[in-house]
Amino acid sequence: MEKEVVLGIDIGGSYTKVGLVTQKGDIIDKTAFKTDAQKPFSDFIKRLKAEVDTLVTALEPGVSILFIGVGAPNANPYTGEIENPPNLNWGAATPLAKTINQSFKLPVTIANDANAAALGEMFFGAGKGMKNFVALTLGTGLGSGIIVDGKLLIGAHGAAGELGHVNVDPHGRSCNCGLRGCLETYASVTGIKRTVFELMADMTEPSPLRNYSFETMTGTAISEAALNGDPIALAAFDKTGEILGSKMADTAAHLDPEAFILSGGLSKAGDILLNPIKTRMEHHLFGAYKGKVKVLLSTATGDNAVLGPAALAWTELENTRVA
Amino acid sequence: MEKEVVLGIDIGGSYTKVGLVTQKGDIIDKTAFKTDAQKPFSDFIKRLKAEVDTLVTALEPGVSILFIGVGAPNANPYTGEIENPPNLNWGAATPLAKTINQSFKLPVTIANDANAAALGEMFFGAGKGMKNFVALTLGTGLGSGIIVDGKLLIGAHGAAGELGHVNVDPHGRSCNCGLRGCLETYASVTGIKRTVFELMADMTEPSPLRNYSFETMTGTAISEAALNGDPIALAAFDKTGEILGSKMADTAAHLDPEAFILSGGLSKAGDILLNPIKTRMEHHLFGAYKGKVKVLLSTATGDNAVLGPAALAWTELENTRVA
Structure with a gap:
């Protein structure tokens, strides 16, 4: 056949x-x-x-x-x-x-x-059986796709789901898009690298990350340092997770999703990233959503x-x- | 018949x-x-x-x-x-x-x-003919309803569209919901009243609003003062519009809507509220949405x-x- x-x-x-x-x-x-x-x-x-x-x-x-x-x-x-x-x-x-x-x-x-x-x-991965969820890709930038009632949310001009450009701080980091303080300047591989450089300036602890230039540092290097207990890398994941978690609570207040599904380089850090995300998201969730929104890792990326x-x-x- | x-x-x-x-x-x-x-x-x-x-x-x-x-x-x-x-x-x-x-x-x-x-x-009012928009009710609190692809966005647990509880400032004003810094503590009739009291503490200008207690002050009193050029009332509308406009840009980054439709006591102020909203929203909009999102007044509330x-x-x- x-x-x-x-x-x-x-x-x-x-x-x-x-x-x-x-x-x-x-x-x-x-x-x-x-x-x-x-x-x-x-x-x-x-x-x-x-x-x-x-x-x-x-x-x-x-x-x-x-x-x-x-x-x-x-x-x-x-x-x-x-x-x-x-x-x-x-x-x-x-x-x-x-x-x-x-x-x-x-x-x-x-x-x-x-x-x-x-x-x-939704069809083949961690969202199987769900009809309302948000997929977040934490790579060079932060990409997002929103599923509402079993369908992709497209929007009036074909451009729905640009959560990388939700605002974290109007006076925050410069974004490639021309705005300041966009979520992807914090919550992405590039974002955590920027956070590590901020923390290396702020903290005095020695760290293997101090041997990298901005150009040579990778998400993998930060993840490995964190897994080895490096305080700067751990603080960077905490800060990243806190910012992303609080903004995910705002997204929940829009969409009332069943879950967020995370993918991309940054998500490979697993619980080191997921734990602060979950704690901070849960803290910021409006009562109607508390305890109801899952945070999962992608299986289709x-x-x-x-x-x-x-x-x-x-x-x-x-x-x-x-x- | x-x-x-x-x-x-x-x-x-x-x-x-x-x-x-x-x-x-x-x-x-x-x-x-x-x-x-x-x-x-x-x-x-x-x-x-x-x-x-x-x-x-x-x-x-x-x-x-x-x-x-x-x-x-x-x-x-x-x-x-x-x-x-x-x-x-x-x-x-x-x-x-x-x-x-x-x-x-x-x-x-x-x-x-x-x-x-x-x-x-959507059926009878300012959203007629639109399939993607957000209705915001600026009354005692801030209510919202989201239309996606011609249908009401319900969410996984029946609670989508709680934009009143999007976060403006994690250390901000106490909200009835138990969180801090929720949008409705700024962008609602109650929110602008709180802003007026903050501004009366901060500014020295005389104002008819200084004759009201917190209990007796109304949205109408603030609107009337603003229409008469009262600097405190005008500053309160500016601040309210700026906060709401910046958060509407975040909502656009989720939904890519054709328009926002505003109703409720606060919206009766018209351009005094709409102008700072439009300016600030436009400023914060991600490139894909700039110049494309209308801000309208309700005709069905x-x-x-x-x-x-x-x-x-x-x-x-x-x-x-x-x-």
């Missing part, structure tokens, strides 16, 4: 992940390559085409690809374009959906990467990042079939 | 409004009475029954009431109960839907008052407050007819 799959493409600032995914969420093959986003978009498409061709050539007979789902930073489902992405040097409005459609001769649906990730959690775009493709495909 | 109407009931901390409303939003008759929420719930139901009976008796022949919609503080659509309302002395869990159903022998649907108000705006509960009833009735 014919096996039906969709092609999931997750375009990140550093890596692009590609995979063929069944409706049950089985990844039958996948690959990843450097996005090289400083080069032109046409170079990226050539490389993408080559990578997908390799996957397709290796397929067993009888597998048919029905649809393509793409998650990318600042991708707008209404326009089909990537709009002003801060980490991709492809110009102000990259015609993503159109170009991929023309290259692969298959129907394409696109979404903001974090929105696709939220769908991935990272190495499985193609599940989000695949979920997006399957959703769109089902809509097309019904219509 | 038979004329079909629903009975809309808006239960407020001070007044309860009752009206008979057609599917087009024509209020064919209405009345209002003091809620007297310090007396038992059974007294309220007796009074409500009497008021509705009077309306029904006065009806022209051929009008049939099909459904009842009720908006009330802390009303939970999942349980049918009013849960721990701060301004109604009816106990922890008042069986609102059940009691009204038994009293009137008609199907009943209930919602949080601000949620019902948001539906009222106040004297027309029965439109919200009526919209709720008509929505539920349509769902019932389809199912």
